[in-house]
Amino acid sequence: MSDGRLLDEDASFTFAEDDVESPSEVLQSWPVLVVDDEVDVHEATQLALRDLLIEGRMVRLFHAYSAEEAYQVLGDQTDIAVVLLDVVMETEDAGLQLVRRIRNELENRSVRIVLRTGQPGYAPEIDTIRTYDINDYKTKSELTRIRLFTTLAAAIRSYWQIHQLEMNRKGLELIISASTGLAKLRAFRLYAEGVVTQLSAMLGIEPEGLICAVTASDGSPPRVIAAAGRYRDLIDRLLEDLPDSAMRRALCDCLDSRQHVMAHGMCFFFGVSETAGIAAYIDVEKEPDAVSKNLLEVFCANATVGFENVLLQQRLYDYAYTDPLLRVPNRKGFIEIVDGRVNGKDTVLALVDVDDFAEMNTVLDHDFGDRVLEAVSRRLTSVFTPAAVLARVGSDTFSVLGSADLVTSSRIEAIFAAPFDLNGEMLRVSATASLIKVGQQQNANADMLKNASIALKQAKVLKRGRATLFSEDLSAAARERIRMLTDLRVAFSAERLFLAYQPQVDLISGKVLGAEALLRWQTDDGRSIPPDKFIPLAEQSGLTVPIGEWVLRTACRHLKRLTDLGHVTFRMAINVSHTQFREPGFVPALGRAVHDCQVDPGQLELELTESVAIGHIDSTTAKIQEIRRMGISVAMDDFGTGYSSLSVLKQLNVDRLKVDRSFVKEIGEDGDATGIAELVIALGHQLHLVTIAEGVEQEEQRRQLLKMGCQEGQGYLFGRPMPAKEFEAWLAAQR
Template identity: 35%
Template sequence: MSIVKNDLADNSLNDPHRLLRNMIDQVPDYLFVKDLDCRFIVANEAVARIHGFESPDDLTGKNDFDLHDASSAARFSQIERQVIRTGVAMIGMEECVVDAASGKERWLSTSKVPLRSANDTVVGLIGISRDISARKRDDFLRDEQTAILEMIVVNSPLHAVLDRLVRLMERQLVGVYGSILLLDDGGTHLKHGAAPALSQEYCGAIDGLPIGPGAGSCGTAAWLGESVIVADIASDPLWKNYRDLASRHGLKSCWSAPVLSHDGIVLGTFALYSARVRHPEPAEINLTQIATRIAAIAIERKHAEDKIRHMAYHDMLTGLPNRSLLTDRLTQAMLQTKRHNPWVSVLFVDLDNFKFVNDSLGHTAGDELLKTVARRMENCIQPTDAAVRMGGDEFVILLTDLPENTDAIAAAMHKIRAAILEPMIIRGREFHITCSIGIATYPQDGTDAETLIANADIAMYKAKEAGRDGFRFFTPELNIKAHERLALHDGIRRGIAQSEFHLLYQPQVELEFGRIFAVEALVRWNHPQLGLINPNEFIPLAEETGLIVPLGEWVLYEACKQNKRWQDAGFEPITMCVNVSARQFHDQNWTSRVMHALGETELDAKCLELELTESLVMRDVNEVIATMEELRKVGVSFAIDDFGTGYSNLSALKSLPVSRLKIDRSFLRNLVEDDDDKTITAAVISLAQKLNMKVIAEGVETHEQLTFLRENHCDEVQGHLFSEAVSSTEIGKLLQNQQSRSGLAPA
């Protein structure tokens, strides 16, 4: 026991005051006691160290104004005096202070409680603070990662996303400089992405750095597809050609990691530089991994956007610019013409007898021919010109900077014709394709892009009428025949704006019960001068010119609004069927247009059915299915219109999210007399029902047709036998009558 007592004596454990001092000095948290004037009475060594003192005794008698800047000191003092005055503790306040020893900011979680005497009088305060800097850094890292990912989602510019990412990494680490380089389209050079802390001179010097072995840390990492750590740039052979550059900018070490796509393709590099010769610490390696993952997401998103943008302005088959880009290029060319006074010409090119290739060898062979023609056209023109695919076998050549005569135009046109005429070997067969060309020139043949293209189109048709394999310059006389067509085109645009269009509705009836379960919205045009215009006249024109998109959007909105009116009037909900054109459906904003119409009219999506033509559905099955599924998820249903006329791929048909097939009226017209039509109609009904689809027959006009459809178990019918297309008021009467009796009987 004596030995123990001696040890206790040596360790001063028998001295309560020294024991207390040793205890508080060994606590890692910051402990202190202040008097009523907020001056330190007692503090442990942790408090002394953070304020830059060797001993806690050096703090005795000092207050916050002796230790902090005036603003921070005033804030701390106000809190402490409030605790002393009120006797109410302040618990868990987070505050930021500067560590006097290191100069770093530290975050503390501080509690301050009143110090009371034996008679419960407040005689000062006791404080304890815990360093929560690591937690705050983690919180900041998480919040910044979230913010950067949000920037990616809202399509912020890539350089802004990468710059913020690098700044985040630099803030998390000490004494390092971040850099992101992007691999170019050719996959051979690295270009500047973001490096906010590196000098512009250094960034400019490595912009365009070729990748490969021995190309520094970044060039080698991109070449190998794996991380490269160089602890000493001055002695590492990878930096042989760049060590002087690094030395001039005080860079001693560089650790680079490749930025990889989700499938392992190198997109660029993320690097950290240090002004000291050293290896990276584990925290730096971990943050590098985080940075490369986020950078990969941002870069892949940008690549996807670029691809989508390219798809929006280029033809998917040939890679040529499409109609949208042509309008922009032509407008720009005409503006340049006004300044420099050369001509601009549009050559509208249509391949002669292209259908023969498709019919004899199939669409794949036809596609190969179109791609070959596209390449030949591009090889015939100058870099300032453009070859454009309008669709099908129609192309446009834009010629710019021409002298004010037709010789240069004729020379270019003959060169193009000769190139197209060269033999093509497709599927082992030799083809000679000719073309018909229409030519319109700015400014004499049109002063805007749309007119110029239209006039070249008119001239091309005159070349075809003259026997094909020829060309025709546009003349004012050709425009006379197109005048009515152009007037209709302008009229459609004006008619939408001035409410000249209206909707009629034709009931669709369940055969079993005779109940109206849906109506089809049909657009009509009451022209102020020409009167009621047949839809067969203005719908194809609207399709061709693109006006079907705003017209179709108006139809969709009006139809949804009317269906909601019937429901609000107390009628049992029915389905509104709206026809969708190919141009509408493939418009990039189509899904949002449908959702907007439903939202604005407050119509339940389950009360809307969109009718797609068979040819539209089969054009690009995967793209169509994706769009349909997006709308089907919210309740919108789909029907295939005019079924039987588009040569459907039945294997594709079964994968479509379609509720109904609509038998084309052409099969019903001669149904009673034509055995082939009977066979086809019965087969369609059987096929659809095996695919769990309803079948509706349109154009039902006779009792004989109705009898055949009943006998073959057709589900639904539509046609004049039950009702022609009528106004919304008449539909209301039919629905009212239906609610008071069993259904709608044939007329």
């Protein structure tokens, strides 16, 4: 048969003349894989398909001589259109098993497979077609040149239809993904890429050579926002910088005329209100027919609505994630951007807090404060971005996340070393910054900001106006304090706090004179939290006053019970913190507690620390006198451990002086090692005060204290702090 007869039999096939340039150099080709273990079959197929054009494209052959080799080729070349596959190769069903692997393992559903066999009786044709996803099943003797052409053309057309459907699906997925991506910064670009892919599918070409350009409504020059194929590297380039002059001219004409342009390729115009126009360019020479043009115009009209929606969503995203004044990410935006980016030990998070910003807003005005923030933001941006992430995470607080080499204390302090220019007015601004190293296991989320905030609070107390690097251990300790404070609030609300009572005795006779009420906290799991851990927390958190009033009333109720049990001369000592004592309503609250619990004021003693007098000597003295007039005695606790002086002690006019346990601890067989305990006791005698030593644990300490003239004692030697029921039993045994 001659080549001319083949042309007569199928007009869709054409052959290039020998002296014409190979179309493979100027046209896209159809990749076809020939799989056969016989070299002759490869040579015959190559000869039969030489210079063949199908639908305007050359056929380009790939060769494999075993099923395994074919599997590797298909894994590497994902755009193979047709596989001409021998059934029997290294095994009798090697070809059929390869079909299974192509569909199941490679998940390639689009490639068309034509089975060729030299043993027609091996596998029945109907069963094979029913069982395997193949396009055709031929014996090698059937595949003459004309039938090979016909079979291959049908398979390629089938492949192209499936490929176009897949392109349509991907384009629609991109459009839908962008349309619903309310919280995605890249939604606009995703949508534009989807439009690119969808238009390519409608025009029957690969998604290549298409560019989407946008010009902003503020007059800024057009810029490429999406591109496909060989033009992808041009994304974010200005339209005027595009290297192809014909493409550049076509896009400019489209944007200027605000309509589709069909010269020098095809340009589609999208009249999006948020912009001055969007243009999409496709590098195709053949102009579509009238029906296709109509479909394209309908698609462009719908795509324009989609662009409007995506831009609306972008505005909503900006409102939610961008600071409106400074145009940098806000707290939510910061977490969104950096989530997942922290993956090494060389990352540092800094919080930068402008000092005295509230006073600026109060004394001057909010407009002035805004100008300060804008100036600070500009300088931070110039130093740290784009290498680091900058955000405004509080009214006057910025966050910076970047490498340890970039985000340093010295660099932050240098930013605030020079005055800021506020529209010609020079102003010096100081800032306190905390820097924390973000560990390898640390997630970039709200917890990370929480850790940094804790460090910032510590920095403002310890090193105000400086940038300080804090360790994760320090942040962890602060988090533990916050957790304990939360637990303390819950424990107080749930009445999990209780009082323990430690006896106070006469050092000579050993007679029990009274007890000190001591606050205790036991958790649900039975753990006891030491007072030196939770009492400072209560003082810092504002719980001191309500807890103090609870202690006062609980101790008074127990005193009333002990009195009813016959302990009519029993003295109850109650600690009062300086915060509670300074409350304006403390004395009336004390009077109400005494009245409500029906106790004798003479059986009550309040223990005050010397800190109550610091800076408030006159008011403290007056309040103590008011308490003593009620019949309640007052003891000075922890005397000598702080700032007390003899003159202060004389002015306060208290009843009893407690010798601190730290001084008692120094007493041994050889007497008072430091002499401080003896000095305090002598001072008590001089002021006619009763002295009581706390922390007495050894008999020798009791004897030495007696020699010094101390009258009373408290400590493990006499009794440990005991809960109410246990203390009552102990007290009954003492009688």
